[in-house]
Amino acid sequence: AQKVTQAQTEISVVEKEDVTLDCVYETRDTTYYLFWYKQPPSGELVFLIRRNSFDEQNEISGRYSWNFQKSTSSFNFTITASQVVDSAVYFCALTAVPDTGRRALTFGSGTRLQVQP
Amino acid sequence: GAVVSQHPSRVICKSGTSVKIECRSLDFQATTMFWYRQFPKQSLMLMATSNEGSKATYEQGVEKDKFLINHASLTLSTLTVTSAHPEDSSFYICSARGRAASYEQYFGPGTRLTVT
Numbered sequence: 144a145q146k147v148t149q150a151q152t153e154i155s156v157v158e159k160e161d162v163t164l165d166c167v168y169e170t171r172d173t174t175y176y177l178f179w180y181k182q183p184p185s186g187e188l189v190f191l192i193r194r195n196s197f198d199e200q201n202e203i204s205g206r207y208s209w210n211f212q213k214s215t216s217s218f219n220f221t222i223t224a225s226q227v228v229d230s231a232v233y234f235c236a237l238t239a240v241p242d243t244g245r246r247a248l249t250f251g252s253g254t255r256l257q258v259q260p
Numbered sequence: 261g262a263v264v265s266q267h268p269s270r271v272i273c274k275s276g277t278s279v280k281i282e283c284r285s286l287d288f289q290a291t292t293m294f295w296y297r298q299f300p301k302q303s304l305m306l307m308a309t310s311n312e313g314s315k316a317t318y319e320q321g322v323e324k325d326k327f328l329i330n331h332a333s334l335t336l337s338t339l340t341v342t343s344a345h346p347e348d349s350s351f352y353i354c355s356a357r358g359r360a361a362s363y364e365q366y367f368g369p370g371t372r373l374t375v376t
Contacts, residue, residue, distance in 0.1 A: 180367075185369075186351055186353075186369070186370045186372065187367070187369040187370060188353065188367040188370075190367075193364070234303065234304070238365075246292070246357065246365075247294050247306045247309055248294075248304075248306075248355075248365060249306075250303045250304045250305075251303065252302070252303045253302075253303050255301075
């Protein structure tokens, strides 16, 4: 069984603050992929990143950075100098390889980020 | 990136009627499509997985006679909510996976269903 936990239900910050969204996962599979998605009020999921279980290098993309630590089964997401446009619900997700061949994503419960001007 | 469309984007129907939602992969062949449901302020929950040309696999607790899924071609899957009730009101999102993509899934924009 797979599980993704996003303990932070809602976070509110003021513009230009840094914010870290936590994600902890559980899986018995040794090979898996982790994802982060952004869901703005429109509802459409926006893909942010995919990381496979063999690549523990941290990644930075503009104001976004991700910290993958296998030892603690965590895949945290940091937004530097947050902006109002970052306000959205962020989902962490996991898919294992193989997983009976279906390869659906298991989503965390999401973290609602509100960035105040 | 690959594009997945959903139609309609919003639909309001009366209780007891059926509603069909289409999910299309526009620029790639989707061997597998997934249907998720998202209730307000909740996460996405997988409803079913459909592989082209075969019967869908439903998750536990999802009524297959109520949520009919058809994946008749490599670019189209449909979800029909039969005899809809207000508790079926939700945001339905499909995703598609192609042959070549390594575990990449492309999500549609979602369909908001309201049953009155």
